[in-house]
Amino acid sequence: MFLINCPYCGERDQQEFKAGGEAHIERPKQPTELSDDQWAEYLFMRKNIKGVQFERWNHAHGCRKWFNMARDTSNDEIKAIYKMGEKPPPQ
Amino acid sequence: MRNKYSIFSLFKNALSYHENWQRAWKDPAPKKEYDAVIIGGGGHGLATAYYLAKKHNMQNIAVVEKGWIGGGNTGRNTTIIRSNYLWDASAGLYDHALKIWEGLSQELNYNVMFSQRGVMNLAHNLQDVRDLKRRTHANRLNGIDAVYLNTEEVKKFCPIINTSQDIRYPVLGGTLQKRAGTARHDAVAWGYARGADEMGVDIIQNCEVKGIKRNGDEVEGIETTKGFIKTKKIGVVAAGHSSVIANMAGVRLPLESKPLQALVSEPVKPIIDTVVMSNAVHAYVSQSDKGELVIGAGTDDYISYSQKGSHQIVEGTLNAILELYPIFSRMRMLRQWGGIVDICPDASPILSKTSIKGLYFNCGWGTGGFKATPGSGDLFAHTIANDEPHKLNAAFNLNRFVSGDLVDEHGAAAVAH
Numbered sequence: 001m002f003l004i005n006c007p008y009c010g011e012r013d014q015q016e017f018k019a020g021g022e023a024h025i026e027r028p029k030q031p032t033e034l035s036d037d038q039w040a041e042y043l044f045m046r047k048n049i050k051g052v053q054f055e056r057w058n059h060a061h062g063c064r065k066w067f068n069m070a071r072d073t074s075n076d077e078i079k080a081i082y083k084m085g086e087k088p089p090p091q
Numbered sequence: 092m093r094n095k096y097s098i099f100s101l102f103k104n105a106l107s108y109h110e111n112w113q114r115a116w117k118d119p120a121p122k123k124e125y126d127a128v129i130i131g132g133g134g135h136g137l138a139t140a141y142y143l144a145k146k147h148n149m150q151n152i153a154v155v156e157k158g159w160i161g162g163g164n165t166g167r168n169t170t171i172i173r174s175n176y177l178w179d180a181s182a183g184l185y186d187h188a189l190k191i192w193e194g195l196s197q198e199l200n201y202n203v204m205f206s207q208r209g210v211m212n213l214a215h216n217l218q219d220v221r222d223l224k225r226r227t228h229a230n231r232l233n234g235i236d237a238v239y240l241n242t243e244e245v246k247k248f249c250p251i252i253n254t255s256q257d258i259r260y261p262v263l264g265g266t267l268q269k270r271a272g273t274a275r276h277d278a279v280a281w282g283y284a285r286g287a288d289e290m291g292v293d294i295i296q297n298c299e300v301k302g303i304k305r306n307g308d309e310v311e312g313i314e315t316t317k318g319f320i321k322t323k324k325i326g327v328v329a330a331g332h333s334s335v336i337a338n339m340a341g342v343r344l345p346l347e348s349k350p351l352q353a354l355v356s357e358p359v360k361p362i363i364d365t366v367v368m369s370n371a372v373h374a375y376v377s378q379s380d381k382g383e384l385v386i387g388a389g390t391d392d393y394i395s396y397s398q399k400g401s402h403q404i405v406e407g408t409l410n411a412i413l414e415l416y417p418i419f420s421r422m423r424m425l426r427q428w429g430g431i432v433d434i435c436p437d438a439s440p441i442l443s444k445t446s447i448k449g450l451y452f453n454c455g456w457g458t459g460g461f462k463a464t465p466g467s468g469d470l471f472a473h474t475i476a477n478d479e480p481h482k483l484n485a486a487f488n489l490n491r492f493v494s495g496d497l498v499d500e501h502g503a504a505a506v507a508h
Binding site: 001014015018019021036037039040041043044045046047048049050053055073074075076 | 332334335338343344345346347348391392393394395396397400401402403436492493494495
């Protein structure tokens with residue numbers, strides 16, 4: 001349990017948010033061209049990093065907007081929050 | 092030769108005030124090279140080493156553990172053992188484990204306190220009733236004991252459950268697997284460690300893996316905090332940290348690691364003589380031999396390796412527990428903790444070879460791996476020794492995420508995720 005600074009609403013309790021998993025996984029531009037291996041990679045394979053990871057969050061019980069977060073998964077410390085479409089901050 | 096535990100050895104050691112018990116396993120320094128190395132000294136890893144030595148004659152092997160054996164999820168789970176899974180592949184896998192559990196204390200000469208007190212799964216809505224009836228039929232077709240109970244039969248089997256129809260999620264029925272039950276989780280790790288050690292397996296604690304050395308598509312060894320260990324076969328049984336090891340080796344896994352919590356109450360006299368689980372309201376409870384209520388809570392929805400979960404998860408579980416068991420309303424909770432579970436998209440495990448020769452993964456057990464410990468060790472040992480899966484774990488390969496042949500067990504996995 002921790003506080004999350006929603007870029008639209010300000011600091012709120014983590015239970016208002018829904019975690020959306022690893023960020024910056026791009027949807028395939030040509031889905032019909034994809035091999036089974038590439039589909040598996042896109043759909044299922046995850047870095048699942050212990051350390052700083054970029055991930056998506058949704059303020060589900062608030063503004064309902066999506067945003068990105070850089071968070072240290074070993075101690076849940078939030079390093080940065082940035083909007084959808086923005087580049088991840090340098091490490 | 093290890094002394095056998097028996098009533099006579101207990102008596103003999105009592106005469107010397109229990110000060111001369113032989114140590115259960117050695118504390119060796121790692122050798123330069125092994126035929127196989129198991130990464131992870133939990134129940135599954137130690138069982139793998141035990142069966143590699145016992146059934147496949149591989150004694151020159153080691154188990155490396157970054158902390159102490161059984162200090163991870165083996166010592167953090169709620170000790171429930173059952174095999175009432177839906178699909179044929181899972182039924183084969185989990186019932187194979189249950190059959191080994193039934194003779195495990197004798198096999199290991201170590202009392203794992205396996206108690207077949209039954210596991211009851213409750214239904215709280217019409218869909219639950221349909222799903223559980225379907226699962227009961229599927230279980231019976233696979234030779235797994237299962238019966239469906241109506242509300243009165245649930246009440247008769249476990250009288251302290253509130254079966255009133257005016258609660259928020261009334262009990263509409265449930266399933267019962269009588270061969271299911273619990274075991275003492277620490278004893279499972281210790282028993283396998285003692286057994287493996289006796290056959291010559293090196294159990295190396297406080298030895299963290301820092302890297303996997305590869306030569307092209309083959310493994311060459313592991314870098315650890317106690318130096319480099321050369322080996323041609325590596326079995327990774329690292330539970331929540333499987334992805335960390337996979338990232339070192341450059342293997343992609345479909346796992347997400349999340350905190351799962353459990354808690355125990357102060358000890359009281361015997362009040363619940365079975366295990367009751369409920370998926371819909373997320374409450375499950377049993378009572379340990381010490382008298383504590385053992386309660387399983389849920390997972391947080393975010394990835395974390397912090398071994399601590401959110402407070403509201405515990406609160407939600409306790410709300411459900413109190414509605415189902417009003418008799419617990421004045422009990423105090425004694426301890427609460429979290430473990431990191433590696434969750435697969437289909438809520439089924441991976442016991443598999445990889446694209447790298449000599450590298451094997453046993454992971455993805457998610458929220459319910461303890462029940463499978465002996466079977467998992469047996470089948471994973473077979474996979475490592477023969478470089479081919481056993482027919483019981485063939486379906487649980489890594490390639491199923493490419494072929495689409497998933498084993499969806501979200502319904503039977505009990506913890507919603």
